[in-house]
Amino acid sequence: MRKSRLFTPGPTPVPEEVLLELARPVGYHRSAEAKATLAEVVRGLQYVLQTEQPVYVLTCSGTGAMEAAVSSVVAPGEKVILCTAGRWGERWRGILKAHGAELIAVEAPYGQAVTSDQLADALTHHPDAVAVYTTLCETSTGVGHDIAAFARLTAASSALLVVDGISGIGAMECRMDAWGIDVLVTGSQKALMMPPGLAYVAVSPKAWRKIEATPVRNFYFDLRRYRKALAEGPDTPFTPANTLIRAQRLALERLRAEGMEQVWARHARLAQATRTAVQALGLELFAQRPSNALTVIRVPAGVDGTGLLKKLEQHFGYKLADGQDTLKGKIWRLSHMGYVDPFDVLGAIAALELTLHSQGLAVPLGAGVAAFQREYARAQAL
Amino acid sequence: MRKSRLFTPGPTPVPEEVLLELARPVGYHRSAEAKATLAEVVRGLQYVLQTEQPVYVLTCSGTGAMEAAVSSVVAPGEKVILCTAGRWGERWRGILKAHGAELIAVEAPYGQAVTSDQLADALTHHPDAVAVYTTLCETSTGVGHDIAAFARLTAASSALLVVDGISGIGAMECRMDAWGIDVLVTGSQKALMMPPGLAYVAVSPKAWRKIEATPVRNFYFDLRRYRKALAEGPDTPFTPANTLIRAQRLALERLRAEGMEQVWARHARLAQATRTAVQALGLELFAQRPSNALTVIRVPAGVDGTGLLKKLEQHFGYKLADGQDTLKGKIWRLSHMGYVDPFDVLGAIAALELTLHSQGLAVPLGAGVAAFQREYARAQAL
Numbered sequence: 001m002r003k004s005r006l007f008t009p010g011p012t013p014v015p016e017e018v019l020l021e022l023a024r025p026v027g028y029h030r031s032a033e034a035k036a037t038l039a040e041v042v043r044g045l046q047y048v049l050q051t052e053q054p055v056y057v058l059t060c061s062g063t064g065a066m067e068a069a070v071s072s073v074v075a076p077g078e079k080v081i082l083c084t085a086g087r088w089g090e091r092w093r094g095i096l097k098a099h100g101a102e103l104i105a106v107e108a109p110y111g112q113a114v115t116s117d118q119l120a121d122a123l124t125h126h127p128d129a130v131a132v133y134t135t136l137c138e139t140s141t142g143v144g145h146d147i148a149a150f151a152r153l154t155a156a157s158s159a160l161l162v163v164d165g166i167s168g169i170g171a172m173e174c175r176m177d178a179w180g181i182d183v184l185v186t187g188s189q190k191a192l193m194m195p196p197g198l199a200y201v202a203v204s205p206k207a208w209r210k211i212e213a214t215p216v217r218n219f220y221f222d223l224r225r226y227r228k229a230l231a232e233g234p235d236t237p238f239t240p241a242n243t244l245i246r247a248q249r250l251a252l253e254r255l256r257a258e259g260m261e262q263v264w265a266r267h268a269r270l271a272q273a274t275r276t277a278v279q280a281l282g283l284e285l286f287a288q289r290p291s292n293a294l295t296v297i298r299v300p301a302g303v304d305g306t307g308l309l310k311k312l313e314q315h316f317g318y319k320l321a322d323g324q325d326t327l328k329g330k331i332w333r334l335s336h337m338g339y340v341d342p343f344d345v346l347g348a349i350a351a352l353e354l355t356l357h358s359q360g361l362a363v364p365l366g367a368g369v370a371a372f373q374r375e376y377a378r379a380q381a382l
Numbered sequence: 383m384r385k386s387r388l389f390t391p392g393p394t395p396v397p398e399e400v401l402l403e404l405a406r407p408v409g410y411h412r413s414a415e416a417k418a419t420l421a422e423v424v425r426g427l428q429y430v431l432q433t434e435q436p437v438y439v440l441t442c443s444g445t446g447a448m449e450a451a452v453s454s455v456v457a458p459g460e461k462v463i464l465c466t467a468g469r470w471g472e473r474w475r476g477i478l479k480a481h482g483a484e485l486i487a488v489e490a491p492y493g494q495a496v497t498s499d500q501l502a503d504a505l506t507h508h509p510d511a512v513a514v515y516t517t518l519c520e521t522s523t524g525v526g527h528d529i530a531a532f533a534r535l536t537a538a539s540s541a542l543l544v545v546d547g548i549s550g551i552g553a554m555e556c557r558m559d560a561w562g563i564d565v566l567v568t569g570s571q572k573a574l575m576m577p578p579g580l581a582y583v584a585v586s587p588k589a590w591r592k593i594e595a596t597p598v599r600n601f602y603f604d605l606r607r608y609r610k611a612l613a614e615g616p617d618t619p620f621t622p623a624n625t626l627i628r629a630q631r632l633a634l635e636r637l638r639a640e641g642m643e644q645v646w647a648r649h650a651r652l653a654q655a656t657r658t659a660v661q662a663l664g665l666e667l668f669a670q671r672p673s674n675a676l677t678v679i680r681v682p683a684g685v686d687g688t689g690l691l692k693k694l695e696q697h698f699g700y701k702l703a704d705g706q707d708t709l710k711g712k713i714w715r716l717s718h719m720g721y722v723d724p725f726d727v728l729g730a731i732a733a734l735e736l737t738l739h740s741q742g743l744a745v746p747l748g749a750g751v752a753a754f755q756r757e758y759a760r761a762q763a764l
Contacts, residue, residue: 004409011408025386025388025395026577031701063620095601098601098604217599218453239392241623243578
């Protein structure tokens, strides 16, 4: 017997009752029941994003919602500041370039975070920038950005703050209204405990004023259509993945029942215990300002990082994620966001220890597990 | 006891084993297993669309795939011919306008089809048109277009033929390669027997030549990205709704096991028997060139069409679709595409008879059911 366990930073495990909900017969997406479900999902998302603004439900990958947050907001030739520290910052760059934005890139090396000082400089030098694009959690490196600090800077300027919160929302503290985020994007398949297929966009009044002044250049990702349909329905402008919406309602109910402060604290405990375990094994953390959504481990010199992950999966059923692009084989990414409890992560650490051990690396078996337990006991005051 | 039965022209009923597949734990979308599943889905879609061209899997509504078929194909200012006979032709118009196309509209009144003579005229007068956009099945009116005839005209010209086959594919004969369709779009939630959330686009070599010569103006709907990911993976360029892809594989297996000729013939029998039943009840068909995906009934003078549909659903659990926009209350739309058998439709006709009867209309109870049975027995040579 060998079970499969998913520790990739998206998709993530889905609670059993949410999976079962997906198997219920399909309904008509314009019925009163479907509208009531959508309204509940929007309220749940407002709570998760900590906003009173409506949240728009798009049927697409996170990248689609990111494109909506570009094409609706920025006209070709307008200047934007891009704070990028990894592959998902680069995704913003790709979309912004496709839509003709003039880009001012503020960069951090992979593994580090863009600082608020860097952003402050950029805003000073480019007072004509209409928006700042960045990521809450840079899933490719495990770095979390100080979005609260970024938002203090943009709030004092005319620029909007547009945040990719796809893998961060639900795993890291993020308060859209209190902090002053203008456009916040997230997706179903990370800490929101769902399969991929839905993405969400919330928009501040400041961002709406910019959107209203920006010529429409597309259709499916025109946020005006989502605003109109939600206000009039509540509805979506196009046939949505309605079985996913129905299931998202259940996953959001779990988050509300637990409470966002508790959800964030739970992720913080899991992340801290995981980082402690990794270091107890003599391994190095890759992210200098780590997110609580995932832990990224630097592959030790001389180890075939990609090969080891394959063995971890083949022998023990634990699926972690490799690095992407230039980081392939150089880092291991272990997600602890969403529907994950301490014993899930303990098992992953034990399996990692066994795999390192089987490769002849000098790993004290149980050292990571024990460190995880000690840190968890301390944090929980057990 | 009152069961709910879905007869809307999308979403449609989903086979039980496909629903159960949706409840299986979520996997990693870049695994070898996921790639093998995607490859199988692409082969299944090639069979359904009758094409040897690759079929691209997009996570979005049908409208998103339509936008991909516009933004990748037509540059702003280029001339296109739009053959439109209803709301979904108008959807093409909306997307084409958003992307700056110069539109030559070839129109038919709602309930009628654009003829190939009309298209021939338009092509003669506009030899500089780069593409013809139209619908296989105009779901808003129940009209089917003669796509084979349209394709003979475009094949002899430099223009591409781009077809919205969202509600037609799987219900009506459509042979992409043999007929010469250049871009064919469909969605998961119609005759492909799935929930909404996936859409599919197939592209001919003639269309690829045009796409390659057209500047990129967007990101998520850039078909080049889908071609590259499919060729290199097989993969999708962005995180797909992978639980839906896995389930679509099972639904496509059903179609392959039955055989497309048989699937089309089954829809033709159901549609013919339904039309016969409707007329036996003294009701009038709305579509002059009816599709086999759905039957559209003209609401008799003096009857509150919208109110009657509500009663049909409240009393008997049958959910048919109302007309949209200007047709609201004026037509009833009964879908028989996808996972629907004769006794499903018989029940819907019986429920419609009872509802008309309960409203004091002079309907001979059982007349529609008997006509359906007679026609079905004749077609099946029972």
